[in-house]
Amino acid sequence: MGRKSIDELVRADEGLISRSIFVDDEIFQQELQRVFSRAWLFVGHESLVPNPDDYFVSRMGTESVILTRDRQGQIQVMLNSCAHRGMKLCRYDHGNNRTFTCPYHGWSFSTDGKLVERPGELVGVPGHATHYKGELDKKQWGLKTVAQVVNYKGAVWATWDPDAPPFLDYLGNMRLYLDAALDHRDGSAGGSEVIGGVQKWRVKCNWKFAPENFIGDLYHDISHRSVDIVGIGPGGGRGRRDPSATRSAICFPELGHGLLGRLPFYEEGPYAPQYARYPEVEAYYREVHERRERTLGSAMRVQTSVGTIFPNMSFHGRQPRTLAVFHPISPTEMEMWRMYLVDKDAPEAVKEAARHYFLRYSGPGGMTESDDMENWTGATEASMGTMSRELYFNYQMGVGHAEPVPEIPGCAVNGEYTEENARIYYRRWAQFMNGLSWDELMAGAARAQEKAA
Numbered sequence: 001m002g003r004k005s006i007d008e009l010v011r012a013d014e015g016l017i018s019r020s021i022f023v024d025d026e027i028f029q030q031e032l033q034r035v036f037s038r039a040w041l042f043v044g045h046e047s048l049v050p051n052p053d054d055y056f057v058s059r060m061g062t063e064s065v066i067l068t069r070d071r072q073g074q075i076q077v078m079l080n081s082c083a084h085r086g087m088k089l090c091r092y093d094h095g096n097n098r099t100f101t102c103p104y105h106g107w108s109f110s111t112d113g114k115l116v117e118r119p120g121e122l123v124g125v126p127g128h129a130t131h132y133k134g135e136l137d138k139k140q141w142g143l144k145t146v147a148q149v150v151n152y153k154g155a156v157w158a159t160w161d162p163d164a165p166p167f168l169d170y171l172g173n174m175r176l177y178l179d180a181a182l183d184h185r186d187g188s189a190g191g192s193e194v195i196g197g198v199q200k201w202r203v204k205c206n207w208k209f210a211p212e213n214f215i216g217d218l219y220h221d222i223s224h225r226s227v228d229i230v231g232i233g234p235g236g237g238r239g240r241r242d243p244s245a246t247r248s249a250i251c252f253p254e255l256g257h258g259l260l261g262r263l264p265f266y267e268e269g270p271y272a273p274q275y276a277r278y279p280e281v282e283a284y285y286r287e288v289h290e291r292r293e294r295t296l297g298s299a300m301r302v303q304t305s306v307g308t309i310f311p312n313m314s315f316h317g318r319q320p321r322t323l324a325v326f327h328p329i330s331p332t333e334m335e336m337w338r339m340y341l342v343d344k345d346a347p348e349a350v351k352e353a354a355r356h357y358f359l360r361y362s363g364p365g366g367m368t369e370s371d372d373m374e375n376w377t378g379a380t381e382a383s384m385g386t387m388s389r390e391l392y393f394n395y396q397m398g399v400g401h402a403e404p405v406p407e408i409p410g411c412a413v414n415g416e417y418t419e420e421n422a423r424i425y426y427r428r429w430a431q432f433m434n435g436l437s438w439d440e441l442m443a444g445a446a447r448a449q450e451k452a453a
């Protein structure tokens with residue numbers, strides 16, 4: 001049976017996406033190579049490794065990587081696999097280590113800039129003088145490090161591709177909205193931190209369902225009816241979800257990123273209504289918000305509800321803020337991670353309220369996330385059959401109705417309910433899967449900037 005081409009599987013202009021891209025093993029292997037080994041990937045937050053020698057074990061695609069802060073304070077990301085016979089070096093989720101010693105035959109690797117020329121260099125080999133007769137060139141056998149790593153407002157991003165464009169070009173004007181999630185205050189404030197650790201759990205679904213949902217699927221709100229009714233959602237018990245925030249589906253078609261949020265220059269409504277019953281917390285957010293208005297002015301007044309950075313990172317940008325990443329495990333399984341962000345210098349009461357909110361709202365036991373997990377799992381399972389995988393999913397809502405946003409080059413908007421954001425996501429996915437060069441991948445974004453200038 002002939003295999004369909006990527007362009008036959010992803011007919012984004014018509015709103016048709018083949019179910020097979022969510023269940024097929026060959027496609028999955030191809031996306032690890034063509035998407036995950038090239039794109040900029042979110043690997044963690046700097047507050048997970050606050051001190052020199054701290055490490056946090058993360059993932060890039062299906063591979064385990066070590067995110068560490070070296071003795072010079074620099075963030076490093078390297079493959080968590082010994083150069084000798086591949087053993088996993090770090091078998092804990094996080095810790096503090098100056099050198100990483102392999103449990104199999106004892107090779108050790110260091111990030112200490114005083115000892116080594118490059119992070120992850122091989123520094124110790126048992127029997128180097130005797131068994132290897134001093135002939136093993138240690139400089140050649142360090143850990144594989146990522147080609148580029150960036151700490152952007154505390155969020156750490158990395159790519160295996162030395163030719164990938166700078167992270168900020170990859171992000172484009174989506175930056176405005178990611179900023180709101182990473183540090184919703186003015187730049188002079190004290191930054192954010194992850195509280196309560198990283199929640200990690202596995203879901204029997206294709207990994208793409210999650211970023212697609214976060215890129216702007218307001219339509220699925222019907223799934224979260226129970227959350228609205230009990231009043232634990234952002235609407236603060238006022239029935240409909242967050243009635244104060246009329247959102248738009250905003251996207252960056254040339255880059256594959258998108259969100260539900262507000263364009264700049266909107267009028268601010270009540271802030272963080274879900275905290276109305278905690279006066280101290282509400283007062284804090286009001287104060288932070290007013291300061292932001294004073295220092296940044298209306299030009300920076302964007303608001304994010306939820307958004308996705310292509311390919312597998314999503315966030316809640318409005319208070320309370322969360323970062324999520326969806327790691328592929330197999331075509332029909334992902335590992336979902338969620339981190340909760342608060343202002344580092346916020347009073348304890350604010351952090352405590354955020355922690356409680358997160359626990360009941362998000363995460364594996366949270367009321368909204370469990371609704372979503374059930375949908376994604378069911379859709380994956382019901383698309384695995386020989387009949388069902390031949391069908392296409394329908395993404396036809398709002399085809400042809402996206403409007404450019406003159407104030408933000410590269411940006412398009414299409415009211416609240418649309419599947420435009422999902423379409424631009426899969427169009428981007430198809431470009432990566434078709435193996436386009438970075439020049440080709442970034443040409444549209446460059447044209448959009450030029451047109452605006």
Ligand code: FES
Pocket residue numbers: 082083084085086087102103104105106107
């Ligand atoms: Fe690590 Fe042999 S596998 S030292």
Ligand code: FE
Pocket residue numbers: 213220224368372
């Ligand atoms: Fe949802």
